[in-house]
Amino acid sequence: MAKTNKNQDTEGQILEAAKEVFQKKGMEGARMQQIADEAGINKAMLHYYYRSKQLLFEAVFRNAFALLAPQLNKILNDDSSIEEKVRNFTNNYITFISKHPYLPNFIIQELNRNPNFFEKIKQNAAFPSLDKFKGQVSAEVEAGILKPTDGEQLFINILSLNIFPFLATPLIKGFTNLDDMGFKQLMERRKTAVSDFIINSIKK
Amino acid sequence: MAKTNKNQDTEGQILEAAKEVFQKKGMEGARMQQIADEAGINKAMLHYYYRSKQLLFEAVFRNAFALLAPQLNKILNDDSSIEEKVRNFTNNYITFISKHPYLPNFIIQELNRNPNFFEKIKQNAAFPSLDKFKGQVSAEVEAGILKPTDGEQLFINILSLNIFPFLATPLIKGFTNLDDMGFKQLMERRKTAVSDFIINSIKK
DNA sequence: ATCTTTGTTAACCAAATGGTTAAACCATAG
DNA sequence: CTATGGTTTAACCATTTGGTTAACAAAGAT
Numbered sequence: 001m002a003k004t005n006k007n008q009d010t011e012g013q014i015l016e017a018a019k020e021v022f023q024k025k026g027m028e029g030a031r032m033q034q035i036a037d038e039a040g041i042n043k044a045m046l047h048y049y050y051r052s053k054q055l056l057f058e059a060v061f062r063n064a065f066a067l068l069a070p071q072l073n074k075i076l077n078d079d080s081s082i083e084e085k086v087r088n089f090t091n092n093y094i095t096f097i098s099k100h101p102y103l104p105n106f107i108i109q110e111l112n113r114n115p116n117f118f119e120k121i122k123q124n125a126a127f128p129s130l131d132k133f134k135g136q137v138s139a140e141v142e143a144g145i146l147k148p149t150d151g152e153q154l155f156i157n158i159l160s161l162n163i164f165p166f167l168a169t170p171l172i173k174g175f176t177n178l179d180d181m182g183f184k185q186l187m188e189r190r191k192t193a194v195s196d197f198i199i200n201s202i203k204k
Numbered sequence: 205m206a207k208t209n210k211n212q213d214t215e216g217q218i219l220e221a222a223k224e225v226f227q228k229k230g231m232e233g234a235r236m237q238q239i240a241d242e243a244g245i246n247k248a249m250l251h252y253y254y255r256s257k258q259l260l261f262e263a264v265f266r267n268a269f270a271l272l273a274p275q276l277n278k279i280l281n282d283d284s285s286i287e288e289k290v291r292n293f294t295n296n297y298i299t300f301i302s303k304h305p306y307l308p309n310f311i312i313q314e315l316n317r318n319p320n321f322f323e324k325i326k327q328n329a330a331f332p333s334l335d336k337f338k339g340q341v342s343a344e345v346e347a348g349i350l351k352p353t354d355g356e357q358l359f360i361n362i363l364s365l366n367i368f369p370f371l372a373t374p375l376i377k378g379f380t381n382l383d384d385m386g387f388k389q390l391m392e393r394r395k396t397a398v399s400d401f402i403i404n405s406i407k408k
Numbered sequence: 409a410t411c412t413t414t415g416t417t418a419a420c421c422a423a424a425t426g427g428t429t430a431a432a433c434c435a436t437a438g
Numbered sequence: 439c440t441a442t443g444g445t446t447t448a449a450c451c452a453t454t455t456g457g458t459t460a461a462c463a464a465a466g467a468t
Contacts, residue, residue, distance in 0.1 A: 168312055189357070250426095
């Protein structure tokens, strides 16, 4: 029997509402009732479609991670030079995250809460690997394009500089006395500030 | 009647146990019963000394923040040169956090959960200000010691590079395939790697 | 038309959880 | 020695929460 498109609708609505609530409140803080309310449906439907809070949560998490992974692959498995990668990634990532501000915190938070959750993801999806990136850094160091640089540390630095401000947004707003608009502009300026900062440091 | 020192003991034990549990599980995930168990006392004592979960949590949070603030003040209100500050802070902070691995995540997490929580802290404690640091960066740029550099962005970069790896530990372990020991060594190497990275970028 | 499958709801349930209470405990001031 | 007041405990309570159920609606399939 052909699936009616009614379910498609509600199943999607549930996922959307669950995303909102889980990302704002986390697994423990989220309430099934609130998800149902936000989706405009009966609470029993959540269980009808996703069996349990845990499974609904995992669906949301997989979705979120799937959104982020391609961003990382861009810097890891792309063929452009390190400098291009840094500039592209920084630019793209900040644009991307500005559209999904809760994403990084959500992922970090739940990864910390349940580290073995990570193993599941790692096997399942096409999980990014550092190998190519490290090789490329070595090659560019060899070729005299970059100063001696550890690829692993460089990768961590790139992630740190790009992701941290979005994890620590309230902290940074506090230090800088910026409101939402001011913060947004600060992040906009970081698109070039961060890539310049990195390139300055590693380029010969 | 003079306070016996019995209460000092249990009050401290409660705070210690609460710290453990809250830092690992967060406000929502923590259970009063577990805190009582971990402190080896009756659950009613938690309320006797701290009235409610919320107040106990705030006590733990204030404690945690008070531990972190001096670390920041070191880089903000100290009189050494920017280069010295960067090297000192990076070195000290990584050492410090290795001893309190749950701290950064705890603070970030709860700051995100309840941003107006931050306001309380901000008024109360001697809250770090960026002004001196920014002035100092300008002065060193003027004096030709540093390349043109935005103090605000530099500050964010320093925090990012130092704090992020401890927030995203599971993620980084995943990418690098390191176990606890390997991660610890990686962070040890970062003490110089990060300061070199920063100095390389900004020093003329 | 009616039977069957899928989708939806209101009412319900058991377990967990933060919090309370009343009585016991115990050190010590008088 | 005993009255007092802070400390501690076991039992209890109200509410919240994830999850279930049974009845009902809708829409093909026969």
